[in-house]
Amino acid sequence: MTRSARLLELIQTLRRHRHPVTGDALAAKLGISLRTLYRDIATLQSQGARIDGAPGLGYVLREGFLLPPLMFTVEEIEALVLGSRWVSSRDDTRLAAAARDALAKIGAVLPPHLRHEMDTTTLMAGRSDAPGLDRDLMALLRQAIRSEHKLRLTYRDLKGATTERIVWPFALGFFDHVQVLVAWCELRGTHRHFRADRVTGAQVLDERYPQRRTALIKAWREQEGVPAADGN
Known part of the structure; x- marks a missing residue:
């Protein structure tokens, strides 16, 4: 794993938790030493990430730090498309429209190779057979x-x-x-x-x-x- 990929994974791991995560847990998740973890956290903080905490207390990512959509992996793009298609297959036109609009906004700022993955993914969602909704x-x-x-x-x-x-x-x-x-x-x-x-x-x-x-x-x-x- 490259350092840039590791930093992204660290941010994503912190994003998935609303409460402080220990340095040991983060280091184990990333497969790195605590010393490397502390350096990575310092790097992210210097780039504007609002990571609160300290060794022995745990770390938490505060709101306000955004990563550009171009950082999505192919698997994340596939998950977004599949989720959007599933929502669009429900009998709820407002949510379906919102899902399509959100995907279009993401697609507009993706680099060409990821936009191609989004446009050509073959993951499909079946139609809902739920009773008609109001x-x-x-x-x-x-x-x-x-x-x-x-x-x-x-x-x-x-x-x-x-x-x-x-x-x-x-x-x-x-x-x-x-x-x-x-x-x-x-x-x-x-x-x-x-x-x-x-x-x-x-x-x-x-x-x-x-x-x-x-x-x-x-x-x-x-x-x-x-x-x-x-x-x-």
Whole structure:
């Protein structure tokens, strides 16, 4: 691994973690000595990377340091294209358009050889066979999650019974056959999963829910035994 590639990998490793990572862990990940790691961190800091920490305490990358898209590897380009195609295959035109726009912005600044890889990749995403979605509803659910506001839902269960409830939405799960809203339900007093195709009415309330979204996600993962993604 060249030094430039190693520095990029170091930045990417730090980006995947929101909390301090020890020097030993970073050195082991990169296959280098601690002394080399300290030199690499000093080099990145001199180039503007906001890396906080010290030997024995761990290191964390603060926001504000950007790497140009030309630093993407071929595998990263393939992952971006495949992810974009998967989103575009869902029955959600707003997200599909956003995925295509994001990919176009990345492609516009890629060097020719990587742009060629993006344009010619053969990784495909199959069409979704999920029930037709209410696009306005999905946009409303995403808005409520982003703003951490309560939702008033009208929901039809498996037996066809309809209930109205106040929920604290904090996640959306996209699966091949269904989309699921994950929320704290005030009626049940616990986390609940709501199929989007069974939501017959939804209203974003002015009131914010009393916990942060990240705290709700953490509690839900612990309750459901869902492993956390890297850095979360």
